[in-house]
Amino acid sequence: MKEIKAILDIYDQIDLSQRKLALATVVYVEGSAYRRPGARMLISDDGRWEGAISGGCLEGDALRKARQVILDGQSMVVRYDTMDDDANSLGIGLGCNGIIDVFIEPIDPTDETNPIALLRDFVQLRDQRVIATVYRSDPATRLSAGSRFVCTDNSVDAVPGWLLNDMEAVMDLGKPLTTTYLLEGGLVDMFIERIDTGIELVIFGAGYDTIPLTRLATEIGWQVTITEDCIAHLSPKRFPEATCVLYVDAQAVTQKISITDRTAAVLMSHNYKYDQAVLTNLLATIVPYVGVLGPRKRYEKMQNEWRNTGHHFSQQELDRVHSPIGLDLGAETPDEIALSILSEIKAFFSQRTGGFLKEKIGPIHERQLTPASETLV
Template identity: 45%
Template sequence: MKELIDIVAAYDIAAKQGKKTALAIVVQVEGSAYRRAGARMLITEDGQLTGAISGGCLEGDALRKARLVILQQEPMLVTYDTTDDDDAKLGVGLGCNGIIHILIEPINEEPNNPISFLKTVIASRKNAVLVTLFSVEDRKAPQPGTCLCLTESGLLLNGLENSAHHAQIIIDAKRVMENGKSETKLYDGAMPYTAFVEFIKPLFSLVIIGAGNDAVPLAKFASVLGWDTTVIDGRPNYALPERFPSAQKVIVAKPEQVLSHISINEHTAFVLMTHNYNYELALLKELLPLQLNYIGILGPKKKLARLLAEIEDGGQKVTEEQLKSVYGPVGLDIGSEGSEEIALSIVAEIKAVLSHRKGYSLKYKPASIHAPHLTTITN
């Protein structure tokens, strides 16, 4: 999501300066590649790049292709076969042993262009689906490009009405929204087309409870990742915007006031680091019944055990299901020393938990890093 936000910001700057642009998107990967389907890069006519479609090996060639797309105002599908040794001679050998299909489409002034779709997705702050339609079988055929945007607020189309598959594509987009998993689908016919039906999650939201000095690097790390960050503390001399310039909100609030200041969904994480036992006790009582996916608590296990025992002694039952979301001591075991390294371990754990990953070294992962998108064929 951060890449999308950066691309939209770069586009707005380019548009104000009168620069023409194109958007490159990885639409399909066969085998291994540095970036997977959904990676995007904005290219301006003067060569400025925002985002990435590879580890840096494809960007130069994509820039040349994008300038042609901007000139001709027609989308172009480009395929890089990194399993072919000849690619190394062309300067695009990635060592990834995969085939990468990249669609490059011009950004024009029409209302539902790809950038306007990205803006709609970002503004929704909820799950969304984008559909990019292309033809691998005939790269010289018309490449429809980004043609559908589905959010909880409604459906937007860009040229999809002219496709023979439009009704089925809308059905597939709604199914992906419901299933929460991207798909690559082939539509047979006189002119076969492939659709990358992309499920996009909203930004992670991090609520840091505590505005002490050790919260500062945590807010900075979250900002680098593009997370929507809120810092809350009961001390007005600590909860100051100038101490947390990267946070979207800095709020002074008592424990019972915290929830009234924020919007919570399945992508929201809390980290309690006030060093104030009574504050965290009062807030934890309110957070546990919400069945959040992540509540991190700074401090030793004895502190967490005491908090939970005191909550139960007060008559509030703490269930096993509620305990699954509580992470204390907070953070992954990476040998952290000092507030910066502790912040690193915390954001790594939050990312792993909210992404439903284990957080161990990829060296020990038995399968490929990225699971392939489901591919289906319809007649």
């Protein structure tokens, strides 16, 4: 999400009457690579770019290829094979041991369906969507490279039947798919990806230790809302990076904030009664993650008080609570604690355990969906 916004910001700064642009997108990875399918890089004809398709080793060559795409007005697919460390035919430093396909296409600012326009629509609507991109095709299919189909939770309009099942599978699982379809007119190579909004962090409490948590969360592209029932703590000058600063009573707070399946709530007011009231209300919502700062005994005390007052929560509801919050990093300072908290939240939404990568069996990154069988339509 942060990279998409950065690309859009640069796009808006460019004088499109003077400059021409291309977009490079990683559409396939085999083996290891620094960036995964869906990584993007916006390139202008004067050599400026935003985003990245690698750790820095492919950008120079992609820039040269993009200039050719802009000059010809025709897209291309470039394959970078880094499997053999000794065969450095590109003349650049490579060390990922993988195969990377990059789709480079010219951008027509007058086309309302160009990829930049689709990304802008996504950012404005903040929905979850799947985009299927044709990156190579036989002419008789009548599907040109750069053609796209969009599927959202609310709409599958104009998505052909032969493509819909795969787009829905990507929507459900979140893993990208690069595959080939055999249509009546020939072959069509497609890249299907789901793009998601960033994590929406809601922090209950505006103390000193909230400042580094807010700063670090916004740095990695998350939206941050800070709320408390003490207006004296909520000066916007203390939290210039925050998306929203909200003054509201603990009993009404869940009515004032938007909660989705990408929301993480963190309770760190250091006020026991406030945190207990907020947590009681949060457990009645769909929020998937709730973290509570403080010792385990503090949360156990809350559970005892719920039982004594007749509040009942199912085990499934209580399993959403993470207390004490954070990964075991040995964090001591507010900045280190912020790192620990955000690391756990990221691991939670990525469905990872947060352990050492050297102890992980198999590849670091999950591979894409198994390619669909060629389909004759």
